[in-house]
Amino acid sequence: MSESQAVSKADSETVLVSEQLSQSYGSVSVLSEVSVTIDSGSLTAVVGPNGSGKTTLLKTLAGLLSPAEGAVQYLGPDAEREIGYLPQRPSFRPQFSTLETLEFYTALVDDDPEELLSRVGLRDAADRRVEALSGGMTRLLGLAQATVGNPPVVVLDEPGSGLDPTMRKRTFEVAHELANDGTAVICSSHDLALVEQWADHVIVLDGGSVVDTGSPAELCRAHGAESLWEVFDVTIEKPDDQVAVLGVDDE
Amino acid sequence: MSNKIQAIAAREVVSVIRARSTLALLMGVVLVTFGIVFVSNAEPDYLPTAVDLLLPMEFLVPAVAVALGYRTIISDSTRGELDVLATYPLSVSRYIIGVFIGRAIALTVLLTVPLVIIGIYLATTSPDAPTFLATHQGVDSPLIFVRFIGLTVIFGLVVLAMTIAASALASTQRSALVLGLVVLALVVIGLDLLILRGVAGGTVADGWLTTVLSVSPTSAYRGLVFETVLSTAVQTDLQQASPIMSTVGLLLWLIGSLAVATVAVSRR
Numbered sequence A: 001m002s003e004s005q006a007v008s009k010a011d012s013e014t015v016l017v018s019e020q021l022s023q024s025y026g027s028v029s030v031l032s033e034v035s036v037t038i039d040s041g042s043l044t045a046v047v048g049p050n051g052s053g054k055t056t057l058l059k060t061l062a063g064l065l066s067p068a069e070g071a072v073q074y075l076g077p078d079a080e081r082e083i084g085y086l087p088q089r090p091s092f093r094p095q096f097s098t099l100e101t102l103e104f105y106t107a108l109v110d111d112d113p114e115e116l117l118s119r120v121g122l123r124d125a126a127d128r129r130v131e132a133l134s135g136g137m138t139r140l141l142g143l144a145q146a147t148v149g150n151p152p153v154v155v156l157d158e159p160g161s162g163l164d165p166t167m168r169k170r171t172f173e174v175a176h177e178l179a180n181d182g183t184a185v186i187c188s189s190h191d192l193a194l195v196e197q198w199a200d201h202v203i204v205l206d207g208g209s210v211v212d213t214g215s216p217a218e219l220c221r222a223h224g225a226e227s228l229w230e231v232f233d234v235t236i237e238k239p240d241d242q243v244a245v246l247g248v249d250d251e
Numbered sequence B: 001m002s003n004k005i006q007a008i009a010a011r012e013v014v015s016v017i018r019a020r021s022t023l024a025l026l027m028g029v030v031l032v033t034f035g036i037v038f039v040s041n042a043e044p045d046y047l048p049t050a051v052d053l054l055l056p057m058e059f060l061v062p063a064v065a066v067a068l069g070y071r072t073i074i075s076d077s078t079r080g081e082l083d084v085l086a087t088y089p090l091s092v093s094r095y096i097i098g099v100f101i102g103r104a105i106a107l108t109v110l111l112t113v114p115l116v117i118i119g120i121y122l123a124t125t126s127p128d129a130p131t132f133l134a135t136h137q138g139v140d141s142p143l144i145f146v147r148f149i150g151l152t153v154i155f156g157l158v159v160l161a162m163t164i165a166a167s168a169l170a171s172t173q174r175s176a177l178v179l180g181l182v183v184l185a186l187v188v189i190g191l192d193l194l195i196l197r198g199v200a201g202g203t204v205a206d207g208w209l210t211t212v213l214s215v216s217p218t219s220a221y222r223g224l225v226f227e228t229v230l231s232t233a234v235q236t237d238l239q240q241a242s243p244i245m246s247t248v249g250l251l252l253w254l255i256g257s258l259a260v261a262t263v264a265v266s267r268r
Helices: A003-012 A055-060 A099-108 A113-119 A135-148 A165-180 A192-198 A216-223 A229-237 B002-020 B022-040 B046-069 B072-078 B082-085 B091-124 B141-168 B173-200 B206-213 B218-234 B244-268
Strands: A014-025 A027-038 A044-045 A069-074 A082-084 A153-156 A184-188 A201-206 A209-214
Touching: A003 A201, A014 A055, A014 A153, A014 B091, A027 A055, A027 A069, A027 A184, A027 A201, A027 A209, A027 B218, A044 A055, A044 A165, A055 A153, A055 A184, A069 B022, A082 A135, A099 A113, A099 A135, A099 B002, A099 B244, A113 A135, A113 B046, A135 A153, A135 A165, A153 A165, A165 A184, A165 A192, A192 A229, A201 A216, A209 A216, A209 A229, A216 A229, A216 B218, A229 B218, B002 B022, B002 B091, B022 B046, B022 B091, B046 B091, B046 B141, B046 B218, B072 B082, B072 B091, B072 B173, B091 B141, B091 B244, B141 B244, B173 B206, B173 B218, B206 B218, B206 B244, B218 B244
Parallel strands: A044 A184, A044 A201, A082 A153, A153 A184
Antiparallel strands: A014 A027, A014 A069, A201 A209
16 A cells, blocks of 8 residues: 555545435335445445446435435535546547537636646547447546545446456556545446455445445455455346336335 | 536537538428428518418427427436536536527528528518508518517427427437427427316306417417417407416427426436
């Protein structure tokens, strides 16, 4: 661990708390009594099978969904933009260049668009139209957008989804750098190897509930597992060869 | 105007300028308006030209406004940009106002450019082009045509606001198109038919007709053109519409539509 990391970890404080969070879509319960604590300067990964409620949890933490029950509390410092958000499939107006896109967002909250592009490695694509960007570059642009105004909390919904291994790794590196700078980063992911490598804290979600939580090392130790994948394997209920669908009970 | 509203409005203007469909839309407006003026047998004067353009404008202006506005909010929604913008210190009302101003600028240019060119054509070809502005009834003048252009733009802005509300209420691009077409049908014929039915059925008393006509944006526009453009040059004892009620009607449609759009986006 580098010195800066050690400093940021020591200074970390709770910036976001959810208490007994429940969420439902109609009669389908998507989240059930989820309580999580997010600290500054840490990268928290939310893992779980498809349909386990990851996106709903992240949207609720970002303040985009009002919980049916429970509450989300922002405890971080005063900021013009408290929480940054990267949607699962970020998309921008195709007629604009990457720089113009960030210039628009930085007109809403003061920041330097060129510096933001440099941070995610898109400086050389500044003049390229969004419609001409690859999926990975679009996601990196989304990552830059999520950090506009230097929000104390950044929520990333599957930042590496659908990307090649190099791009996937790059998104985690950027998230890790943000955490090192003191930002509380929460991201969902299916890439357990990258989560194990970069995350400080892991929340395992299944069927809308938190089934386990801790650092990757703590989780492995608690389950006598050698990798996060093994932890995932023993903590997640697998009905059979069918996809788990929330709201549908097994007979 | 705040910097944030300016940023939203500027993004809309640039989006319209760079959209491939905008040039086609402009060409359509130019072709229709120029076609009417040049095919018409009327003398190339301001008043006859305004009379010739009035009826086609009642369809053309709503069509252009709907084409320009029906995808505005729903596109931001389906792209996930509304979620992203919700994390910025930007109120929904400012977002809606910014979107409206940006699209309004584009619509104003789309409608004004062809009409101003026609105005210049009339100024140079009119057989008895006046060198002064009309201040008395019975005089055909450029001011008549300027008023006509102004009222046409205001009519367009009202329909644009209604279309933005429809876009905010839609859940998909397809439903946005359907709702946009509903707005078009309502404005072009639907509300007028309802009023006509009310008159025929005796629900609307004769004395209330000029007031009730202001409920329909198209009737309000038509009434304002009759009362403030045509009546300037053609003296008549018959009152076609109440200018005050027509103005109030258009204003209520505009403000009401933007309020509906704001509530719809807030509830997403």
